Amino acid sequence: MTALLTSPTNATLRAFLHGLPGVDAVGLEQRAASLGTRSIKTTSKAYALDLALRMVDLTTLEGADTPGKVRSLCAKALRPDPSDPECPPVAAVCVYPSMVPVAAEALKGSKVHLASVATAFPSGQAPLQVKLDDTRAAVQAGADEIDMVISRGAFLAGDYLHVYEEIAAVREACGDAHLKVILETGELATYDNIRRASWLAMMAGAHFIKTSTGKVSPAATLPTTLLMLEAVRDYLDQTGTKIGVKPAGGIRTSKDAIKYLVTVNEIAGPGWLDPDWFRFGASTLLNDLLMQRAKLRTGHYSGPDYMTVD
């Protein structure tokens, strides 16, 4: 594998990726479904809710994003529940590159990371130079995490070297910023492809592998996330390098988030139960987590009227 990493060619990459064991789709979905039935209550639930909250990449990726909206999102990221001083901040704020300066200003001096999508998000259909400039601009403006998209077209056409080199080049352009590689699993068609794309991204230098842009349905699902957690676990075993995982899109309820945490613990291990190694790309999830926290704290149900609209 070391030889593969020093001077990969399309042929060696193909041989390696297609040599990965095939995914048993039925078994995978069954395993994910069975992990989803665990019942997490009382103190464990309180721990899980706080952990999930600390793992949220609070995201707004709309054409209609304004500086004001990004500032209010940052304020929420810093103090998700102003009525509760115990409430931890979220992991990061995730915005488009043009909004990075605004968010950087709003988050200055805090420990909340600033992630920016880049490389012609969400389609990734742009020349490499444009993607690199996009990345450098975001980093220069203050982003310390970059969420890039892979060229799914090239990947599906079997041009693995192209995808590999693109990821490596973006990693180079990131400098000190962390690189999350979005596989867009909803467009990869098969579980085998998701496993291959995960390995390809990890070998090319990703710090995180991320399921989806949130713009394609299906976005994150429990089976795909389970599959990617297996990939990072095996990658750590084989290379000694630890990679993070970020499911994004479609996780809206605390119940779902807790299912993901159970899966992380069971598949990758407790070492990944940390915002440095697992994140949720979400926006509506945060309000549900806050409502659940409020329920545990006050003993009665809260309602959406008591949460910010964002």
Added chain:
Amino acid sequence: MSDRLAVLKTYKLYVGGKFPRSESGRTYRVQDSNVAKASRKDARDAVVAARAAFGGWAGATAYLRGQILYRVAEMLEGRRDQFAALGSSPEDVDAAVDRLVWYAGWTDKISQVRGGANPVAGPYFNISAPEPTGIVAIVAPSSSPLLGLVSVIAPVIATGNVAIVLADEASPLAAVTLAEVLATSDLPGGVVNILTGSAAEVAPWLASHLDVNAIDLTGVADPALAADLEIAAAQNLKRVLRPSSPDWTADPGLGRMTTFLETKTVWHPKGT
């Protein structure tokens, strides 16, 4: 054929237009039947379903709400035998149908009674209009299972509110059967949600729920429980209705409708 298999009926909850079992899986034995016993989580789900339905129902035209209530009356009329078998007298069913028709007529008239143009000392139009309060939790009365039930639900939904009904613990079958009537009456799912089981167990969760806007304590017999529910309801300033043993055969008046209405007043400059 006398040797055919009997089709036994399962009495379930009515939440969001569907008939789920209790999430707790519990049932209890009452009126010779097994009936779902709702938990606090069923109540929570009912609030979510009701909130989702509220915008559409409150925004529907009063005329349409009237037509749908009239449709409920029609469907109820067609199920006389079923309610008779559950112990409702023919007079009871008649009265319940008549009450629905009566409230159906009020949907597009209540705003004339409760709203209007107010005279003000200035160059303004000043207009008051009644608006629905929101989600109303109802503890259904134990007296006259059908008529009492219709008499507490109809005024709430006639004005555009949505309801979560805790059916009487001892006679829930009329409520579940009424749910079947509602489900086939063009009433959007979630406008009325019916939970069976113990009101003493579930009502406190609804009384303290911050997304419930009003509570009707008609069916709460225990004064201590009623007081506790009122205290919990005060947390987010819910409207509370706590009538003293109402007579369902009497003229209901407008009280039940007006309790769950808020007045919106608009000032608008005159163009002169």
